[in-house]
Amino acid sequence: MRIAISQVKSSSKAEIAKKHQHLVFGRTFSDRMFQCEWNPDLGWHQPRIVAHQPLAIAPSANVLHYAQQVFEGLKAHRRVDGSIALFRADKHAERLDRSADRLCMPAVGPELFLEAVHTLVDLDRDWVPPVGAGSLYIRPTIIATEAALGVRVASNYLFFVIAGPVGPYFPKGFKPVKIFVEQQYVRAVPGSIGFAKSAGNYAASLLPGRNAYANGCDQVLFLDARERRYLEELGGMNIFAVIDDTLVTPALSGSILPGITRDSILQIAASMGLHTEERLVSLDEIVKGIEQGDVTEIFAAGTAAVVTPIGSLMVNGTTVEVNHGRVGQLTQTFYDHLTGIHQGTLSDDFLWMTTVASKAKTGKVPAKAKRTNVRARKRPAKAQVKAPAKKIRPKQATRR
Numbered sequence: 001m002r003i004a005i006s007q008v009k010s011s012s013k014a015e016i017a018k019k020h021q022h023l024v025f026g027r028t029f030s031d032r033m034f035q036c037e038w039n040p041d042l043g044w045h046q047p048r049i050v051a052h053q054p055l056a057i058a059p060s061a062n063v064l065h066y067a068q069q070v071f072e073g074l075k076a077h078r079r080v081d082g083s084i085a086l087f088r089a090d091k092h093a094e095r096l097d098r099s100a101d102r103l104c105m106p107a108v109g110p111e112l113f114l115e116a117v118h119t120l121v122d123l124d125r126d127w128v129p130p131v132g133a134g135s136l137y138i139r140p141t142i143i144a145t146e147a148a149l150g151v152r153v154a155s156n157y158l159f160f161v162i163a164g165p166v167g168p169y170f171p172k173g174f175k176p177v178k179i180f181v182e183q184q185y186v187r188a189v190p191g192s193i194g195f196a197k198s199a200g201n202y203a204a205s206l207l208p209g210r211n212a213y214a215n216g217c218d219q220v221l222f223l224d225a226r227e228r229r230y231l232e233e234l235g236g237m238n239i240f241a242v243i244d245d246t247l248v249t250p251a252l253s254g255s256i257l258p259g260i261t262r263d264s265i266l267q268i269a270a271s272m273g274l275h276t277e278e279r280l281v282s283l284d285e286i287v288k289g290i291e292q293g294d295v296t297e298i299f300a301a302g303t304a305a306v307v308t309p310i311g312s313l314m315v316n317g318t319t320v321e322v323n324h325g326r327v328g329q330l331t332q333t334f335y336d337h338l339t340g341i342h343q344g345t346l347s348d349d350f351l352w353m354t355t356v357a358s359k360a361k362t363g364k365v366p367a368k369a370k371r372t373n374v375r376a377r378k379r380p381a382k383a384q385v386k387a388p389a390k391k392i393r394p395k396q397a398t399r400r
């Protein structure tokens with residue numbers, strides 16, 4: 001599909017550099033956004049890049065009343081060779097379509113998803129922070145826009161993509177966080193939409209999150225809905241524990257989001273020869289394991305924070321310290337390995353990075369251009385979309 005690119009005033013490099021110095025997660029956005037509509041007759045149509053701007057949707061739009069919405073969160077990283085690359089964008093495209101299917105929404109398909117993301121990041125490439133200073137967080141979203149009240153599947157949708165530079169997800173950076181173990185409220189129930197990345201799941205997590213903050217914790221850990229016995233996940237991250245030298249994470253039960261970072265860590269761990277298990281993990285096993293010294297590390301993983309060490313769990317008002325509140329060795333190893341792959345200081349052996357080719361025109365009307373300020377951009381060749389990042393000398397991640 002040809003993406004029309006509107007003329008948009010780009011921020012100057014100096015303005016962007018100033019913003020890069022004070023990055024709070026999710027507060028700063030790049031100059032442009034992608035938009036594309038769907039209806040039953042035309043399917044996805046009119047893909048375009050326009051200025052980042054408010055949306056005009058009817059107050060009766062389905063998304064505003066019944067939360068027919070799905071989204072993704074992925075990142076573009078600045079690499080040490082100056083290039084910009086996306087981390088596992090194909091997997092985010094697949095997950096968006098799986099989420100959309102559960103919410104009765106039309107699939108975007110990997111081709112349109114990748115083209116939208118590559119074109120937007122290419123045009124707004126100056127917004128990707130320097131190596132080590134952060135990354136460009138990308139938020140593809142589909143919303144139901146049909147203007148009609150009544151609980152039913154909508155017949156009109158908008159797919160949009162926005163992006164913005166981000167620093168650390170947790171204001172404290174890569175430091176152990178305090179986790180509140182939620183035993184009253186649940187995030188998602190079996191058979192519902194927990195495995196989908198959809199707004200309703202996050203709405204359900206707000207009150208428990210507020211309770212966690214009120215108790216001096218940084219994040220909330222949800223337990224299973226049936227028994228309140230087994231670990232599920234955090235509000236926006238999956239959870240791992242190192243138990244007797246085995247890397248253990250809750251199995252994907254249907255109510256847990258299948259994290260792409262989670263999958264990456266499991267693959268890295270296996271490549272290191274570490275034993276991994278995806279299974280039921282009870283809170284009891286964790287608390288007893290910490291007391292007995294079998295549970296040596298707990299950490300969370302997700303796109304926003306990559307890897308976050310967990311320093312303590314608050315269970316029924318009692319704080320249980322993990323690894324004496326220090327960052328565990330494997331936690332540090334996974335963080336270093338993933339950020340090394342992102343930045344291009346470690347070999348991308350899994351071919352997870354895709355370089356964003358520098359080819360889009362900025363939309364600036366050249367002197368001799370026709371009067372129209374919208375022009376089509378050639379579709380990037382498939383090879384450019386899929387090309388793996390150039391490999392560099394491998395530096396082995398070691399288990400310390």
Ligand SMILES: Cc1ncc(COP(=O)(O)O)c(C=O)c1O
Pocket residue numbers: 073233234235236237238257258259260261262301302303304
């Ligand atoms: C509820 C939830 N769990 C887990 C994750 C981690 O998923 P990923 O690693 O794909 O970002 C996220 C973030 O997307 C999330 O929102």
